Amino acid sequence: MSFLNLLDLHPGLADGIRGKLTANQPLSAVTWFRIGGPAQLMFQPADEADLSAFLAKLPESVPVLPVGLGSNLLIRDGGLEGVVIRLSAKGFGGVEILEGNRLKVGAAVPDKRLSEAAAKAGLGGFSFYTGIPGGIGGALRMNAGAHGTETCQRMVQLTGIDRQGKRHVLTNADMGYGYRHSGASKDLIFTEAVFEGEPASEDTVRQEMAEVVAHREKAQPIREKTGGSTFKNPAGTSAWKEVDAAGCRGLTIGGAQMSEMHCNFMINTGEASGHDLELLGETVRKRVFEHSGIRLEWEIKRLGQPGAEGAIAPFLEHS
Known part of the structure; x- marks a missing residue:
């Protein structure tokens, strides 16, 4: 097309x-x-x-x-x-060390690179980014987090350009952060942000980073074509536990599969289409709801027009 x-x-x-x-x-x-x-x-x-x-x-x-x-x-x-x-x-990938245990970071910087820069600067509080396979712009938008820490705990202020090309500076409070959510206007394109850490030795920070990497390699299918966590954790439980309990570990539709290693991760086994992946996700949502009554919410963002196979209606649309 x-x-x-x-x-x-x-x-x-x-x-x-x-x-x-x-x-x-x-x-x-x-x-x-x-x-x-x-x-x-x-x-x-x-x-x-x-x-x-x-x-x-x-x-x-x-x-x-x-x-x-x-x-x-x-x-x-x-x-x-x-x-x-x-x-x-080139235009949005800079990291600058500021006074007051702060860093100014471009929105195109990979999360892992922020944790590396913080370690070199002797700043703690950013090790969790080592295990998040995204960029700072996305982390700011969705309040990315892991291992008990979220972006909202480190972000001081950010800069964004609106749909009319005007520049805005927002504070942490302006963002309306919640679990995997921010209340910022969807029209804003984030370009950079200021983060604040805590003084720490580089050795200590690197040990924390190594622990994050070891956990991720052991528990997540990081060498597969995946999109990270598929569903948000429901209140009081973990998404993977509910997916597993509903019998969906390893569930396959076309070229899409719920990972055997971590069943809240969808993977493209080689020839999956967007249709395969979305259908698999909605099938899992239906089975979890039928098993436990829990309505899983997508964490992965699904965007764009359907292909020749047509659109997929949410299985829980009328439940």
């Missing part, structure tokens, strides 16, 4: 823009599942000013979606209409 070229539909859109614009860019190359249709237009801005200038010119009718490292993302087979914005490491 391909879309009409937005650059042809909106002459002058690329004028003065320094970043890279690509029509019908396949998204399978930028998601951890390695599936998904094309983006109608992908924009990789040169820097924050370039992003602001582009958004100011882009007609309001055109949808915009920022995509980071693609680790927590399921793009449907029909692709994404509108503009996908992917921040470059």
Whole structure:
């Protein structure tokens, strides 16, 4: 499937823009599942000013979606209409050590790199990022966390560009953080953030990081094509326990499977489609609900248009 070229539909859109614009860019190359249709237009801005200038010119009718490292993302087979914005490491990948045990971090920085930078600076409190396979932009948006620590406990303030190209600075309190959630406007594209840690020896921090890595390698299918945790943990229990109790460990549909190692992880066994993965997830939700009455909520973001196999209605839609 391909879309009409937005650059042809909106002459002058690329004028003065320094970043890279690509029509019908396949998204399978930028998601951890390695599936998904094309983006109608992908924009990789040169820097924050370039992003602001582009958004100011882009007609309001055109949808915009920022995509980071693609680790927590399921793009449907029909692709994404509108503009996908992917921040470059060159323009948004810096880490700067500030006074007061703080770091200023670009939104394109991988979570693991933040923990590395903090370790070198003698700052504790960031080891949990070692085990999160995403980028800072996504972590800020969804309040990513692991091992008892969440992004909201370290983030001081962030900068974002709105749909009209205006720059905003938000404090931690402005974000309305909750479990795997923030209340920030969906129109904001985060570009950088300031985090605060605690003084700690590099050896101590690196030992904590090594423990996180060891746990992840032992418990999670990190060498598979996966999207991380599929469902949010329900109150009072763990998603994987409910999936396992409902008999869904190893459940397979087409090329998609609930991991035998960690059954809250979906994996692409090689030839899965977006349809396979979403159908598997909804099947698991149905079986868990029938077994325990628990309504699992997706943690993975599912976006885009369905492919030739059609849309998948949520199994719990009318339950």
